[in-house]
Amino acid sequence: MTPDVASTLADGAQRLALAGVMAPRHDAEVLLASVLAQPRSTLHRQPSLSDGQLAAFAVALGRRAGREPLQHIVGTAAFRYLELKVGQGVFVPRPETEVMTGVAVGELHRLQQAGVGAPRAVDLCAGSGAVALAMATEVPDSVVTAVELSPEAVCYARDNAAGTGVDIRQGDIADAVDDLVAQVHVVTANPPYIPLVAFESVDVEAREFDPALALWSGDDGLDAIRVVCEVAARLLLDGGLVACEHADVQGDSAPAVFAASGRWAEVRDHTDLAGRPRFVTARRAPRRTALATPQDRLAR
Numbered sequence: 649m650t651p652d653v654a655s656t657l658a659d660g661a662q663r664l665a666l667a668g669v670m671a672p673r674h675d676a677e678v679l680l681a682s683v684l685a686q687p688r689s690t691l692h693r694q695p696s697l698s699d700g701q702l703a704a705f706a707v708a709l710g711r712r713a714g715r716e717p718l719q720h721i722v723g724t725a726a727f728r729y730l731e732l733k734v735g736q737g738v739f740v741p742r743p744e745t746e747v748m749t750g751v752a753v754g755e756l757h758r759l760q761q762a763g764v765g766a767p768r769a770v771d772l773c774a775g776s777g778a779v780a781l782a783m784a785t786e787v788p789d790s791v792v793t794a795v796e797l798s799p800e801a802v803c804y805a806r807d808n809a810a811g812t813g814v815d816i817r818q819g820d821i822a823d824a825v826d827d828l829v830a831q832v833h834v835v836t837a838n839p840p841y842i843p844l845v846a847f848e849s850v851d852v853e854a855r856e857f858d859p860a861l862a863l864w865s866g867d868d869g870l871d872a873i874r875v876v877c878e879v880a881a882r883l884l885l886d887g888g889l890v891a892c893e894h895a896d897v898q899g900d901s902a903p904a905v906f907a908a909s910g911r912w913a914e915v916r917d918h919t920d921l922a923g924r925p926r927f928v929t930a931r932r933a934p935r936r937t938a939l940a941t942p943q944d945r946l947a948r
Contacts, residue, residue, distance in 0.1 A: 653694045656680065656702070660709050675718050679708040682722040715852045725766030727778040730785065732808050734776050739862035742780035744920040745838050748891050748927040749782045751918070752836045755889045756787040759833055764890035766791050770828060770883055772795075772821040772876055775862060777805035777814065779836050784814045793817065798861050820922040821879055828883055828937075835880040838893040839872035841902075861875045869895060873905055881911040884932040891929045899925025906930045 651659070657676050663742050664672035681688045683704045686802040694813050695704070710723050717740050719725040725734045727741040728749060745818050752769065759767040771780035774794035793815040796802050802818040817824050821837075842863045854863065868871075873892060880890040890912075894902035899917050908913045910932035920926035 651682070651702075652696060652930040653691055653927050656697060656705065657691070660705065663709055663713055664810045667715070668811050669712060675712055676709070676802055678718060678722060679712060680705055683708060685861060704935050705921065715856065716854050717857050720857060725776070725778075728782045730778065730781055730808075732778055732781070733804055735804070736857070737798065738804040738860050739775040739801065739838075742924055744922070744924075745779065746782075747920050748836065748838070748893055749779050749916070751927075751929060752779070752783055752889070753786045755834050756783060756790050760787065760789065764833065764887070765789065768831060769793070769834040769836065770795070770825055770832050772804055772835065772879060773839040773872065774816070774861070775801050776840070777808045778940055779838060780805075780814050780816075781809055781821070783836070784809075784812050787809040787872045788857070793828065794827060795819060795821050796819070798859060801859065801862075822875055825879070825883060830883070830885055832883040833882055833885060833888050835876075835888070836892070837873075837876040837880070837889045837890075839876050841873060841898065842897050843867055843869035862938055869898065870899070870901060870905055871897075873902055877905050877909055877912075881909065881932060884930055886934045888932045889929060890932070891927055893927045894925070896912070896920075896926060903930075905935070 657680060660676035661666045664675055671677055672943040676849055677691060681691060683701055708721050709866050712718060719740045720732050720736060723733060723735055725732050728746050736802035756767050756769060769783050769790055769792045771794045774780050774796040777794055780792050794805060795817050796805055797820055799818060802816060805816045840863050873894060876892050903915050903917045906928060909914045913931055913933045915930040917925055917928050
């Protein structure tokens with residue numbers, strides 16, 4: 649006799665629980681809904697499952713029990729109001745980043761209300777394009793550029809950004825947007841920030857499946873954040889806002905990078921949805937106007 653949906657889900661959730669998955673019932677439901685190509689909310693209406701559907705669900709369960717991220721298996725990740733394509737080779741966007749993104753979106757709205765018709769934003773280390781696309785879709789008149797080094801991730805970002813007008817650039821954040829020096833109102837970044845020495849402490853799903861390029865950042869985890877600090881200082885207009893994510897243990901050290909540069913005012917740290925230190929914001933301090941050349945002034 650073919651098992652019904654309820655018993656299939658119960659067995660699947662038990663398998664995932666034994667594998668150490670944190671939300672086994674939720675993940676089993678999402679996987680079965682994906683196999684059936686229907687919403688989770690309608691699973692209870694499914695009268696029975698075919699042999700093919702059971703086999704496909706078993707394969708998906710096996711991948712999840714192996715700790716492959718749920719989003720890789722179903723091929724999408726939710727982020728704010730977006731459903732993004734993700735998979736092998738691109739960092740899966742996390743809910744923690746949504747708070748930082750909301751601050752950037754709020755700043756773009758504020759600028760529009762202040763009379764800036766088309767505020768410009770740049771997202772560094774863009775990955776799937778989540779932050780850039782949230783800014784572009786929630787503030788439709790904004791002009792958004794996203795930069796990502798990984799060719800695999802850029803493919804996802806360009807696919808996700810199709811039809812939005814977001815400029816996706818493949819390249820090193822250190823120089824990929826040099827044409828926008830002193831023209832940008834908001835800079836965001838979710839850079840790699842995990843110290844190499846913390847390898848063993850990182851969750852297996854991130855360690856084994858997220859791209860290394862998106863995770864590791866030198867001995868102290870601050871190498872990429874230092875680059876973001878320098879690049880954002882070049883890109884932003886005086887008074888422009890930078891928002892940069894960091895690890896929860898970097899609530900002091902990440903803001904200190906910005907404070908020490910001498911180019912920032914109003915350096916503040918912020919918490920995520922769980923109340924943990926998660927991102928720093930700062931305003932571009934006025935440039936020195938007495939320097940010899942326009943290039944010197946922009947560099948300061």
